[in-house]
Amino acid sequence: MPRGRTPRQPARTGRQDRVARAPIRQAQGRRLPAKATKRGNNAAPKGGKRAASSSKSVPTKKERYNPLAPDRISEILKRLDQLYPDVTCALTHTSAWELLVATILSAQSTDVNVNRVTPELFRKYPTVEAFAALTPDQLEPDVRSTGFFRNKSKSVVGTAKKVVADFGGQVPLKMEDLLTLPGVARKTANVVLGSWFKIAEGVVVDTHVHRISRRLELTTNTEPQKIEQDLMRVIPREKWILFAHQIIWHGRKLCIARKPKCVDCLLEDICHAADKTWSTVDMHKTAKA
C-alpha cells in the first residue's frame, strides 16, 4: 500500500473498531494525509530526521491550522447541508405555545419521550388558558414520564399564567420577554423564536450542539451561553437556525456521545476530535466533547 493511503491504526483502547473494514476515502478530492499520528503529519519520526520540506519557510503550527478559518467553517456548513438538507425541530407541535411546552418538557429527556406525552396533553388542555387554570400538582401525572416532572409542571403552569397575565395569552416574540417566563432560558427561547417564529436571535445550544461544537473546535468553552456566543461569531446569522437543527440531527444519527460513528461521517477528514473512533487526520487533545 503506498504511503499516504494508510488509515490510522486501532487504538489500544479498542475504540477504533471497524478500522480494518473501513474504506480509505479521498473525500471531496482532498489528499488523505500520511499516517495520522497525534504528533502531526510533519512531525519527525522517532529517532529520525524530519523529511526536507519543499517550501522555503516552514509555517508555524498556528499558520497551518485554524479551526475557525472561514474556509473550514464554509466546508462544515456545506457538508451539513449535504447530510441534513431539510431538517426541522423534532418536537411535535402545532403552535408556538405547544412548542414552548414541549421544549420545557424536553429538558433531560428525549424528543421521542416528549412526543409520546404531548398529543394527549394538548388534547386534554387545548389552550394556554387551560394550562393557566391548573395547579402544578394537577399537571404532574400527565408529564411524569418526561422526568423531573415536579419542576416541569411548575414551569409549564407558571409560564401559562404569565403568558395569559402579561402577554394576552400569546407567546411573546422577544428574547427578553421569553426570558421572564419561569423555566425558560436562552435554549428554550431560541427554539421557539427560531423554529416557530423564524427569528434568528441566537443559536440553540442543547447537549448535542454543546458536544459537537467542541469536537469540531468551533468553541473551547463549556458553558452554554459562552458556546452560543462563540457560535454566533463564526456561523453566519442566516444559518443559525438551520445549523442548530443540523447539529442536533447529527448528534442523534452519527456524532453520538459515547461512540461517534466517524467512519460513516462526511465531516471526518475535517474533524480532529480527540474521541473519534476512526480517523484519517490528526486528533487534537483539546477537541473534546
Ligand code: SF4
Ligand atoms: S468525525 Fe466523528 S467526532 Fe467528528 S463530527 Fe463526525 S462523527 Fe463526530
